[in-house]
Amino acid sequence: MMDKQQMQEFIARRVAQELQDGTLVNLGIGLPTLVANFVPEGRDVTFQSENGFIGVGPAPTEEQLDPCIANAGAMPVTILPGGSFFDSAMSFGIIRGGHVDVTVLGALQVAENGDIANYTIPGKMVPGMGGAMDLLSGAKKVIVAMEHTAKGAHKLLRECTLPLTAINAVDLIVTEMGVIEVSHEGFVLIEQNPDYTLDEIKAATGAPLIISAALRQMA
């Protein structure tokens, strides 16, 4: 069994495989941020930070630390050669205008038609949507990176019960159990983590799960 950190790194590592050479990618806060650590060697992937720059680099050394360069989660970062700074209108023009190839976000719930809820639990948690609604409506591809269930409670559902962040938005879901495509027919399992049986994955999914004829092992 993986502990929480191993599980998150396993998911992030698999998501990173999806990022193609020459793409612009926006990572949400939390688990998605880890994806940047696992981009395969030699692949030219550029990251956008919606607070206003392209070319997000790793955390700064003490000498590099600059209070004016932080990511959208307020963590200090660096900017890589070839990067650029801009304001929020430009940043969201890039996002809404379809210039971001992939966005990787966490989710509270995803429905089999691609609806996603990830910004509020009414009465309990009201952080706000930040840039998530714009990213979901504008990015060319939406990947959800999350644990398959919330301590056993289903997160993959026929319909979301929490307020939606966007409708019909999700393309791919990567969890510790497998990789799931959102198709017109619903959830399709295309990769299976061999640590889990198909029955276990189906039981952890709150909607019908189609098993792809080309099912692969998740690595």
Add this chain to the structure above:
Amino acid sequence: MSKLISLEDAVNLVRDGDTVMIGGFLAVGTPERLIEALIAKGVKDLTLICNDTGFVDRGVGKMVVAKMFKKIMASHIGTNRETGRQMLEGETEVVLIPQGTLIEQIRAGGFGLGGVLTKTGLGTAVEKGKTVIDIDGERFLLEKPLRANVALLFAEKSDEKGNLSFHGATRNFNTYMGAAADIAIVEAQQVVRVGEMCPDEVVVPGVFIDHIVDGGAL
């Protein structure tokens, strides 16, 4: 004529009940000196338009803790537990707005536009009560312009005409809020004489800026 004024004169331009736009993103690019002076002065019943509500001890979050707002319009309040508490206990009205929509509403308010059309928020609670417009078979939400009485901005450098330049990720909402407010005040880390800035380096033309406060280094 120089637009440079004292911090005291600047905060006296903000009155109880005003709508204020404040630049910054999670306290990066926030005019902290102006905020501290406003807290010291004790203005109240303000409506805030800002990307987020910062942290309890940094950025506009300090004004939330000082209970200066009756209403907050922001995209994200999750980093300041006091905003959430005031919202859940009904002390402060909070309107959550998608980030890209918020900046466009501000841009529209400052640039003479009647609003913007966006797909962001379609099919969500954001759509509620808004007009949906069909453009060549595609649905868009009509988001109306926002304006404020006063904008409080941050820049790395300003000349005495209010031409602004920035460093790092501090541009965020600072570049458009000045246009959308009756009075725009910038806190610049460095104020230089006219002619000392190259016109090529100016990001925000001084035409949008009414007053400058010398904020000194961060």
